[in-house]
Amino acid sequence: xxxxxxxxxxxxxxxxxxxxxxxxxxxxxxxxxxxxxxxxxxxxxxxxxxxxxxxxxxxxxxxxxxxxxxxxxxxxxxxxxxxxxxxxxxxxxxxxxxxxxxxxxxxxxxxxxxxxxxxxxxxxxxxxxxxxxxxxxxxxxxxxxxxxxxxxxxxxxxxxxxxxxxxxxxxxxxxxxxxxxxxxxxxxxxxxxxxxxxxxxxxxxxxxxxxxxxxxxxxxxxxxxxxxxxxxxxxxxxxxxxxxxxxxxxxxxxxxxxxxxxxxxxxxxxxxxxxxxxxxxxxxxxxxxxxxxxxxxxxxxxxxxxxxxxxxxxxxxxxxxxxxxxxxxxxxxxxxxxxxxxxxxxxxxxxxxxxxxxxxxxxxxxxxxxxxxxxxxxxxxxxxxxxxxxxxxxxxxxxxxxxxxxxxxxxxxxxxxxxxxxxxxxxxxxxxxxxxxxxxxxxxxxxxxxxxxxxxxxx
Ligand code: PLI
Numbered sequence: 001x002x003x004x005x006x007x008x009x010x011x012x013x014x015x016x017x018x019x020x021x022x023x024x025x026x027x028x029x030x031x032x033x034x035x036x037x038x039x040x041x042x043x044x045x046x047x048x049x050x051x052x053x054x055x056x057x058x059x060x061x062x063x064x065x066x067x068x069x070x071x072x073x074x075x076x077x078x079x080x081x082x083x084x085x086x087x088x089x090x091x092x093x094x095x096x097x098x099x100x101x102x103x104x105x106x107x108x109x110x111x112x113x114x115x116x117x118x119x120x121x122x123x124x125x126x127x128x129x130x131x132x133x134x135x136x137x138x139x140x141x142x143x144x145x146x147x148x149x150x151x152x153x154x155x156x157x158x159x160x161x162x163x164x165x166x167x168x169x170x171x172x173x174x175x176x177x178x179x180x181x182x183x184x185x186x187x188x189x190x191x192x193x194x195x196x197x198x199x200x201x202x203x204x205x206x207x208x209x210x211x212x213x214x215x216x217x218x219x220x221x222x223x224x225x226x227x228x229x230x231x232x233x234x235x236x237x238x239x240x241x242x243x244x245x246x247x248x249x250x251x252x253x254x255x256x257x258x259x260x261x262x263x264x265x266x267x268x269x270x271x272x273x274x275x276x277x278x279x280x281x282x283x284x285x286x287x288x289x290x291x292x293x294x295x296x297x298x299x300x301x302x303x304x305x306x307x308x309x310x311x312x313x314x315x316x317x318x319x320x321x322x323x324x325x326x327x328x329x330x331x332x333x334x335x336x337x338x339x340x341x342x343x344x345x346x347x348x349x350x351x352x353x354x355x356x357x358x359x360x361x362x363x364x365x366x367x368x369x370x371x372x373x374x375x376x377x378x379x380x381x382x383x384x385x386x387x388x389x390x391x392x393x394x395x396x397x398x399x400x401x402x403x404x405x406x407x408x409x410x411x412x413x414x415x416x417x418x419x420x421x422x423x424x425x426x427x428x429x430x431x432x433x434x435x436x437x438x439x440x441x442x443x444x445x446x447x448x449x450x451x452x453x454x455x456x457x458x459x
Contacts, residue, residue, distance in 0.1 A: 108136075219256070365388060
């Protein structure tokens, strides 16, 4: 075993614990059958280690909990809003803040303001809710991420980068006036949590300035992206996460944020922009969809927890331990020869199910099967990101996506190194008996977003 040494540890200690139910193999077998072999349909009480998502699943600090006791639950002008506003301005550098209940609330408002019917929104790979709001506002998403991002084996360190030639082609084809903004995510989720480099972002800024096109930043996992810049990009290893986050944002014109990830809260989000006109319109619209502009669907205590969480999220010690834990798990998986997406990203490990179960045709759902088998082995819950998630085309045919993955998403500050060991050991157990694993057939298929509620049977 190599690469397992950690010369650092978590910058916190544990004051309160949440007890977990330990299940037996027969109990898990029953629970899985009742859930139609779909991990989304399992009851959380039947799960030992829950890696379904890193969204809203963070452990808050004692300071955040103390802050919640200081919630000012006024309908208008809550002091917690002004605290949050100050923190967002100082930490992220954007001028104007509109709080929302979570990320997609901000995406809805921003898309409605900036996108007109027939517009094109280029971006570095889609995200489900972001693209849907762009489409609902009358726009069409166009992928301009570099080709390396679509290749699980390619080890390029900044697979979140944009290919400027792809963007140039779109501008030539449709004209800059049809492109209200470029949608840039840091730590690109669907690519495996892959970062964009500052060099690429700087180039993109220069290019878009020439064409007078905005850059809107999906800032959901910006601190994790900043960590990869600090570790891997030339000239940044002496800069703090705080400085890098500020620099990333300085090359963009506004952001949408799901604070349920990086910012260490269980609920919350916001929209932040530098243009007064866009802010004014957003401030009008937020009262329609979310709530008054000084709470945006959140309680005062939620805004306070977020303000404190943002401060904690950009600490170098925090982010080194956070991404360090993900890398620890990834290295351990690789030591067991388990095929994973490389390089290891910021928020989870993505296992390549096509390589793990090569004898199962994609039509028999290798990633869904693997997620089910992982749960059976030790009660670890993961998520399918393959043919089931991809759904069907307009003509009814299944998409057969190149990537057939199982996502092991790591909640922040929740699990220990021993939990990571159990996850890797359990995955290795399943890997050892992989030749005996059979695929599945779908016996119930919902019309929309089938991965949430589909049911399966073993072949
Ligand atoms: O879940 P929301 O509405 O707070 O945020 C939506 C959202 C926007 N952008 C990105 C990059 C996300 O990852 C995201 C939500 N992600 C979820 C729920 C996940 O499990 O990855």
